[in-house]
Amino acid sequence: MELAAAKHEGFVGKYTSETNATHSRKKPLVVIGIMTSFGRKNYREAVRKSWLPTGSLLKKLEDEKGIVVRFIVGRSANRGDRFDREIDDENRSTNDFVILDDHIESDEELPKKTKRYFANAAETFDAEFYAKVNDDIYINVDTLSAMLETHWDKPRVYIGCMKSGEVFSEATHKWYEPDWWKFGDGKSYFRHASGEMFVVSRAVAQFISINRSVLRTYAHDDVSVGSWMIGLAVKHVNEAKLCCSSWPSGAMCSAL
Numbered sequence: 001m002e003l004a005a006a007k008h009e010g011f012v013g014k015y016t017s018e019t020n021a022t023h024s025r026k027k028p029l030v031v032i033g034i035m036t037s038f039g040r041k042n043y044r045e046a047v048r049k050s051w052l053p054t055g056s057l058l059k060k061l062e063d064e065k066g067i068v069v070r071f072i073v074g075r076s077a078n079r080g081d082r083f084d085r086e087i088d089d090e091n092r093s094t095n096d097f098v099i100l101d102d103h104i105e106s107d108e109e110l111p112k113k114t115k116r117y118f119a120n121a122a123e124t125f126d127a128e129f130y131a132k133v134n135d136d137i138y139i140n141v142d143t144l145s146a147m148l149e150t151h152w153d154k155p156r157v158y159i160g161c162m163k164s165g166e167v168f169s170e171a172t173h174k175w176y177e178p179d180w181w182k183f184g185d186g187k188s189y190f191r192h193a194s195g196e197m198f199v200v201s202r203a204v205a206q207f208i209s210i211n212r213s214v215l216r217t218y219a220h221d222d223v224s225v226g227s228w229m230i231g232l233a234v235k236h237v238n239e240a241k242l243c244c245s246s247w248p249s250g251a252m253c254s255a256l
Contacts, residue, residue: 028127029066030148030199033098033117036071036135037105038083041090043135044071046256048094051139058096067141068125071096072117074103098124111217111224119212122205128152130205132221133197136256137244143252147241148199156234157201158225160193161243177219191236192226196244197253200225204234 034052036044048054052069053061061067076083083105091097103109103116114132121130129148133139151157167189169180200208208215208228217224229236244253 026063026066028062028068028125029145030068030129030131031121031125031127032067032069032131032133032139033072033121034069034133034135035110035113035117036073037107038073038076038087040135041086043256044090047135047138048096050256051141052096054094054096061141065141065145066127067145068127069096070098071135072098072100072113074100074105074109074113077104077106111219111221114221114225115208115212115215115217118200118205119209122202122209127202129199129201131197131199132195132225133253134195137196138254138256139197140252143241147239147252151201151237154235155201156203156232157237158193158198158204158229158234159200159237159239159242160198160222161196161240162191162236162238163194164188164191175219177223179218189223190226190230192222192229194243194245195220195222196255197242198222198225199242204229204232207232 034044034047052058058069061069073087087097087099091099098117098120100113100116100120103113105113117132118130121127129151131144147159151159165188167177167180167187168175170176215224215228218227239252241252244251245255
């Protein structure tokens, strides 16, 4: 479905093959964006050695299981410097990056980077679901696929390990929230999916793409995405198997 039409329609979709007289094309089940940054090549190599195939096997994962995986990174503030060149060189070798040319890479800008990732992914890949994951997380892609298949009938869904963390109002704190006063009593955030890994359906990703210029970001990317979901007719799914740090039974993810 084209994004222009997305502004007027409900995006009810199903993971099916699209067929015409000459070919059949299976729509991807999920696009997984792995958030990474400069100086984290060792983390990316750990991902490639543990769960992300490389070379022809990466293409096989896309073609046979409908799972598209890419590392997501922005550009250096000093465009074309050593950091940019190292990423470009690595990508020429692995071909597993999406480089956000309009985003300046920095830890403080992760919420905006996550927003740009979903917008870019929705415009580039016509998938059923879009996942965000950190580059220090292991994923069981078969378990993830099986879980997502149970949500095909939900056109607007937001899946993750739901939590409600503390809001820190002290400017010197590592997790300081400049807009702390907006969160009720100023002590806790609303319920939202943990930033280690979460998934949204196609309609939600398209909403982010269409409205990215007016979607407010906060200090953290998981809180930012959760804030966008509150005002929408979106099904929140608290999926314990996406609580990556706690190693739940049958987990789809875990810390590397």
